Amino acid sequence: MGGMRPEQVKALMLAPYACQPEASRGRLWPEHLSSFRSPFQRDRDRIIHSSAFRRLKHKTQVFVEHEGDYYRTRLTHTIEVAQVARTIAGVLGLNTDLAEAVALAHDLGHTPFGHTGEDAMERLMAPYGGFDHNAQALRIVTKLERHYADFDGLNLTWETLEGIAKHNGPVTGPNADKKHAHSEEGGPLPYALAEVNAQWNLELDTHASAEAQVAAIADDVAYSHHDLHDGLRSGLFTEDDLMELPVTGPAFEEVDRTYPGLDKMRRRHEALRRVFGRMVEDVIAVAQNRLASAQPKSVDDIRQLGTTVIRFSKPLFQELKAVRSFLFHRMYRAPSVMAVRAEVTRMVDELFPLFLRDATLLPAEWQADVAKAKSEAELARIVADYVAGMTDRFAIQEHARLLGGGAAAMNSQIP
Numbered sequence: 001m002g003g004m005r006p007e008q009v010k011a012l013m014l015a016p017y018a019c020q021p022e023a024s025r026g027r028l029w030p031e032h033l034s035s036f037r038s039p040f041q042r043d044r045d046r047i048i049h050s051s052a053f054r055r056l057k058h059k060t061q062v063f064v065e066h067e068g069d070y071y072r073t074r075l076t077h078t079i080e081v082a083q084v085a086r087t088i089a090g091v092l093g094l095n096t097d098l099a100e101a102v103a104l105a106h107d108l109g110h111t112p113f114g115h116t117g118e119d120a121m122e123r124l125m126a127p128y129g130g131f132d133h134n135a136q137a138l139r140i141v142t143k144l145e146r147h148y149a150d151f152d153g154l155n156l157t158w159e160t161l162e163g164i165a166k167h168n169g170p171v172t173g174p175n176a177d178k179k180h181a182h183s184e185e186g187g188p189l190p191y192a193l194a195e196v197n198a199q200w201n202l203e204l205d206t207h208a209s210a211e212a213q214v215a216a217i218a219d220d221v222a223y224s225h226h227d228l229h230d231g232l233r234s235g236l237f238t239e240d241d242l243m244e245l246p247v248t249g250p251a252f253e254e255v256d257r258t259y260p261g262l263d264k265m266r267r268r269h270e271a272l273r274r275v276f277g278r279m280v281e282d283v284i285a286v287a288q289n290r291l292a293s294a295q296p297k298s299v300d301d302i303r304q305l306g307t308t309v310i311r312f313s314k315p316l317f318q319e320l321k322a323v324r325s326f327l328f329h330r331m332y333r334a335p336s337v338m339a340v341r342a343e344v345t346r347m348v349d350e351l352f353p354l355f356l357r358d359a360t361l362l363p364a365e366w367q368a369d370v371a372k373a374k375s376e377a378e379l380a381r382i383v384a385d386y387v388a389g390m391t392d393r394f395a396i397q398e399h400a401r402l403l404g405g406g407a408a409a410m411n412s413q414i415p
Contacts, residue, residue, distance in 0.1 A: 015093030109136030129191030163212030173205030
């Protein structure tokens with residue numbers, strides 16, 4: 001294989017239904033190909049070097065950023081998702097670089113304070129075209145990152161943009177999942193998604209590539225695993241509680257048989273790594289069976305199947321539903337977590353209208369955009385970009401600075 005570039009050699013080892021870098025649909029703004037990186041490797045690197053990616057360090061999953069150094073942030077979660085995605089994609093002969101790029105970008109659009117902040121933003125933006133974190137991620141990588149001389153955004157490939165938009169499945173049409181659908185039943189497309197799709201058709205009624213599907217399932221694997229870790233560390237539930245559940249119970253029992261008398265922290269780690277391993281092995285086995293049955297000859301065959309090829313088996317999916325129900329009640333809706341949720345919701349509810357009423361409070365570098373706003377809706381979208389981009393820490397500080405009392409109130413809520 002002498003004379004071939006590394007990515008060309010790698011492409012020869014990919015499955016026929018994988019996304020081939022040489023067959024990429026390209027970028028909205030044409031660029032010269034790199035002599036040593038594939039298009040998807042460049043996408044991955046641009047995402048990692050983006051400002052939005054760095055801000056994930058101080059955005060949370062469940063707990064507010066300053067509640068403890070051991071809880072997952074959006075950044076550590078994203079790194080875990082990317083690791084799982086590369087592993088699964090590699091086993092299945094998929095393009096690991098594309099799977100990693102989509103995984104690294106999947107949470108860029110999240111607001112401060114996790115899903116609590118997103119719920120508040122969805123409600124506040126309902127009159128102005130809605131808010132959706134996947135759509136906001138597209139807005140970030142196509143518009144809000146402004147570092148390059150030739151274009152706004154990161155100028156990612158079509159395949160990476162498709163993956164960001166559709167990794168959870170089609171968002172329009174008959175195959176759209178109800179949870180993520182945008183149709184007559186699910187409502188119009190969020191403006192951020194509509195704008196990007198109008199500029200470059202992302203074929204929103206089809207499934208995404210297998211690589212993007214891998215990124216989506218890797219997200220499920222990662223948060224199911226680390227939320228168990230974080231919930232135990234926070235004291236919201238115990239190992240004895242997990243012994244009563246499917247998936248986790250058998251994992252602890254196996255560890256107890258193999259390592260009787262193991263100390264608490266090692267026992268916890270050994271059990272949860274078995275939970276993690278079972279999820280990954282299940283996804284790989286199901287994907288191999290579904291791919292063998294469907295016999296896709298190209299990535300477009302994957303998109304047109306009308307169903308996902310990357311998913312959990314039905315038995316494991318049902319067992320994980322029980323685990324997630326437990327987490328919902330004992331962790332996500334725990335009284336201590338709900339108290340903080342109420343406080344951070346109040347902060348977002350007060351910051352957003354404050355900036356909307358007086359946009360001069362936005363930083364100087366945002367004023368050029370403010371001056372171009374031709375309607376309240378356009379101004380609201382600028383304010384949403386700013387507030388959604390805040391880290392937990394910065395949102396708390398800004399609320400305290402502009403409205404008073406926020407930081408002190410938060411500190412009183414920390415368990």
